[in-house]
Amino acid sequence: MLISLLHQSKFISLLFFFVLIKTLNAQPMHIYSYCYKSGNYTANGLYRSNLESLISVLRSQSYTKVFYSYVSGSSSTATVYGNYLCRGDVSSSTCETCITRASRNVLIACPVQKEAIIWYEECFLAYTNRQTLSISDFRPSIRQTTYTYTMYQSYFTNTLEYRMDLLIREAYSSSSYFAEETHQVSYLGEVYDLHGLVQCTPDLNQYDCYRCLKWAYKTTINAEKCCYGNSFALVYTTKCMLTYKASFLAPPLPPPPPPPPPLRHSRGNNSPDSDDSFSFKFKGEN
Structure with missing residues (x-):
């Protein structure tokens, strides 16, 4: 009976621990x-x-x-x-x-x-206390980044610019002013999922949504201020959000090596199939 109660108490403690961890993570x-x-x-x-x-x-x-x-x-x-x-x-x-x-x-x-x-x-x-929050310069804003990089920064930056431009166009053209995607990138053995997310407050017009998101993205490619070449960046203003993250995956397995070429027997002096005979002498023979 005591052992059963101890097991039950241990189970409840573990359950509480996992619920607590899940709550904290949320x-x-x-x-x-x-x-x-x-x-x-x-x-x-x-x-x-x-x-x-x-x-x-x-x-x-x-x-x-x-x-x-x-x-x-x-x-x-x-x-x-x-x-x-x-x-x-x-x-x-x-x-x-x-x-x-x-x-x-x-x-x-x-x-x-x-x-x-x-x-x-x-x-x-x-x-x-003002009738509208300023949208003329999209400040104040907040930026976050991490100092981990892709191996091929130039290729990463070009890919990122292309994908984020597509997302920005999708966002300001939609009724929700929101767009996100995950795009897998593979280049010279480096493989990662590139996740992007952009969003504007719905009280903006399309042009101001576009301006806000483009301004946010431009801050991420400023090497002095933020995030050029970094695998993660987040830029939030008073009117829009932009973030991206490269999640690195295991590199793809190399292709199997080609099968070895078939053996070829040369028909030279040392070949058993040669018409030429060969002889050897044991030690001690005359």
């Missing part, structure tokens, strides 16, 4: 929070009240909508404009979790600033 990944320097509000004032109402509405929409924009308040000095965008490849529950966490943490990171944006890998959330 948590949104925070990238960066940015607090604008355009002005502050008072802690108990009308702007804070409108901001909390805005945050509540955005959070309530996050399970059913990938993007949502809302205006809270009517006073010319206390109106708050905000929106969020979830990445197009995440589930509804992940979107909701990401926005819930973002809405809580942005107020911690920027406790009195009238404008702020918080980026997660799966979503971003922003608010401002």
